[in-house]
Amino acid sequence: MFTGIITDIGEILAVKDEGTARHLTVACAYPADTIPLGASICHMGVCLTVTSLKEGSNHTVITVDASAETLARTTIGSWEEGRKVNLERALRIGDELGGHIVTGHVDGVAEIIGRDDKDGTASLVFRAPRELAKFIAEKGSVGLDGTSLTVNGVKDDTFTVTLIPHTLAVTTWGEAKVGDRVNLEVDMMARYSARLAEAKAEGY
Incomplete structure (x- = not known):
């Protein structure tokens, strides 16, 4: 974890x-x-x-x-x-949980389709694989290239996150550009909630 x-x-x-x-x-x-x-x-x-x-x-x-x-x-x-x-x-018992629980099991690959830099921050727009888009929610958490980020907005299969100056400085995100492909891990709770809903609809 x-x-x-x-x-x-x-x-x-x-x-x-x-x-x-x-x-x-x-x-x-x-x-x-x-x-x-x-x-x-x-x-x-x-x-x-x-x-x-x-x-x-x-x-x-x-x-x-x-x-x-x-x-x-x-x-x-x-x-x-x-x-x-x-x-x-890897997370150890007693460590501070500063982001969200990330398993390191990537669900798929998203693509950067927009970047807007302003006042030291960067707003990035991503396109997710359609089968994973349903797991991404506004104000929810998402793992992108190993970084815990908060989703600002969602529209169809696209979503937006904002990176603060510190994150841009201490990660590879400072060099990220439109067209780059990134590893996407959806929130674990969203994935299991969706599976439970599917199972209920299927009569399990």
Whole structure:
């Protein structure tokens, strides 16, 4: 589990396709002695397992693997060497829940279709996959590239969020532009509420 509060911006050092999977080498600022093998770290909203790590001169290098299912549902298939990625360590008991509960299980990919910068903030408009749009509600929470954000408005399959200067500075959102594809995780409560309603309508 995660909170959607980004704690580091990592960099992809190497990408290697191995059959239907993808092997990623990532540099991060987390101390190596605080990351056990098998730890879960959220990369742009995707929960990935640390398979190896080593301490460098000014950063830690970890490796993670993405399966065929993960590649099909996320943007990882387009990641290249040099890409910056939002990172978050797994939530621990007693940690502050500053965002909302994020599982790191991406539901699909949304596209930025508008951006308006004003007074240091950025208002972004996204188009969600139609099958996921029903889970996105005004003033509800949404996970975008691992960041917990509040939905300002919804219209059909599009929705808007506003990013404050701090978020733009400490995440990859400062460089986001129209046409970019982003990992989308809908709110867990919305997903289960919708499923319960469907089950009731089906007589379960």
